[in-house]
Amino acid sequence: MNKIYFDNNATTRVDDEAIKIMNEYFSSEYGNSSSAHGMGIEALETIDKCREKIAAYINCEPSEIIFTGSGTESDNMALLGYCHLKKPDECHIIVSEIEHSAILNTAKELQKEGYGVSFAKVNREGIIDLDYLESIINEKTKIISIMYANNETGAIQPIKEISEITRKRNIVFHTDAVQYIGKGYIDVKKTEIEMLSASGHKFHAPKGVGFLYLKKGIHIKPLIFGGSHERKIRPGTVNVPYIVSMTKALDVAYRDKEKNTKYIAGLRDTLKTGILDSIDNIVINTPNNSVYNTLNISIPGIEGEAMLFSLSEMGIYISTGSACSSGDSKPSHVMTAMGRSDLEAHGSLRLSLSKYNSQDEIDYVIKSLKEIVDRIRKISPYK
Ligand SMILES: Cc1ncc(COP(=O)(O)O)c(C=O)c1O
Structure with a gap:
């Protein structure tokens, strides 16, 4: 059948070009990007090139890209990481009712820890109600997380308008762009986004690799601790083959x-x-x-x-x-x-x-x- x-x-399905290049990094260019020898240095140069390419696609600095293991991890890093540097009674967060469970359940965890959490509503089309969003902001609101496009309906959210609201009030804006990146163009400078999550397997890269864009000057607490990989924000030996493959898949997505x-x-x-x-x-x-x-x-x-x-x-x-x-x-x-x-x-x-x-x-x-x-x-x- x-x-x-x-x-x-x-x-x-993983793109053929993304599989081909990934296999090279599994079988011949398999150095650890933290090793001091030639193969390690090459691996480090490779992931830095990937970082540059990905940064160019969303118009940020390469140093603002942190490779992660999934969209879920990027979402958790953004919300938990940002809030855990603030006291619960001084921090209110807003997420939308239509977020993926990677955001919704993370927000609910924060709620259990004592953080204030409010849920932004959508209209019958599944689009954020901007007036309602403004009405639930309070003086403790520190971060708003609204997805770029919804995974169930495909609805694209008014990201520019939301960023104007967050800018005006000095609130950090995180967007889960897992369903949008590779399909539409993103410019985090023009749109003024402070954090953005992405996941490779939604755009023909393998499962188990993603990234978080974290604007320079925005601090988050790591979820895990270890070596100095990914600016100590996401320690653990870097998955070079998957990162190379994700970058190729994004190249192909924007090329075609x-x-x-x-x-x-x-x-x-x-x-x-x-x-x-x-x-x-x-x-x-x-x-x-x-x-x-x-x-x-x-x-x-x-x-x-x-x-x-x-x-x-x-x-x-x-x-x-x-x-x-x-x-x-x-x-x-x-x-x-x-x-x-x-x-x-x-x-x-x-x-x-x-x-x-x-x-x-x-x-x-x-x-x-x-x-x-x-x-x-x-x-x-x-x-
Ligand atoms: C909007 C959205 N955010 C986050 C995720 C989680 O991404 P991952 O599967 O890479 O953990 C998904 C996956 O379905 C998603 O659609």
């Missing part, structure tokens, strides 16, 4: 950006039109201003999980709200925050595409979705 992979916001954006957005739009034309009573949860690869729909009355398993049996791999996909049948917190009814939230599906998808796959998925929905609706009280 052919695999039709429409779950690229969960993870992506125009071509891929057009191609993938075209596929996504045909998918959307095809679903709307062939199935009644579909709710579109992805707003117009979204990352071009994501389509989130609700089929009210049909459990997302039932759809996911039926499609999986046909070799089609998609996702429901992130909570459901881990075997927990709570409705997606993103759908709930967007004011979706219980039926709509339980029936939400995320289809996320990549450059490896084709028009034939789109046609097959539309046909299969229709077949399953028709079958379930025949025996279901909801139409």
Whole structure:
């Protein structure tokens, strides 16, 4: 059975060029970047070149890039690291209701430690309500963390406007750009962002590598302690092959950006039109201003999980709200925050595409979705 992979916001196939270069660093250029000898020096030079390239993509200084093991780690470093240098009763933080669990659960941990935490609301489109955001800022607010693009709906957030609010009030702005980097251009100077998280496996690099942009002058407490790697902020022997591979994947993503954006957005739009034309009573949860690869729909009355398993049996791999996909049948917190009814939230599906998808796959998925929905609706009280 052919695999039709429409779950690229969960993870992506590693790009061939990124695999090729990674293998060279596994088998021949495998020095430890902390070693004093020639191979060590070469490894250090290699990661510094990667740092320069990545910094150029987001317009920061190379020294402001810290390599990490994942987006989750970058998010934790940003929030815990920043807050742990402040006393709980002097520090209030704001995150949005639609953040990934890497931010939401970290904020909840801080709340347990006594830090003040407030949650910014979104409108029905899943976009941050800026007036509400301003209304929950208080004199103790030290950091605001709002994602660049949402992993479930693809909604791009008003990052520039948020940064204007944080600038005005001298609040640090962290953004989780895990679903945006490689798909859109980022300029942390123009947009005035102090911290930004990224993860390689969302843009065709391997799993287990990411980075945190940390603006010069912003201090965070390390999560772990050890040697002097990554300016002592993230000690531990540096994973040179993965960093090289992540850098190559980002090079490829930005080199081919125009071509891929057009191609993938075209596929996504045909998918959307095809679903709307062939199935009644579909709710579109992805707003117009979204990352071009994501389509989130609700089929009210049909459990997302039932759809996911039926499609999986046909070799089609998609996702429901992130909570459901881990075997927990709570409705997606993103759908709930967007004011979706219980039926709509339980029936939400995320289809996320990549450059490896084709028009034939789109046609097959539309046909299969229709077949399953028709079958379930025949025996279901909801139409
Ligand atoms: C928005 C967002 N932030 C953070 C993460 C976590 O990244 P990682 O899987 O690299 O830990 C994800 C992964 O799904 C994500 O979508």
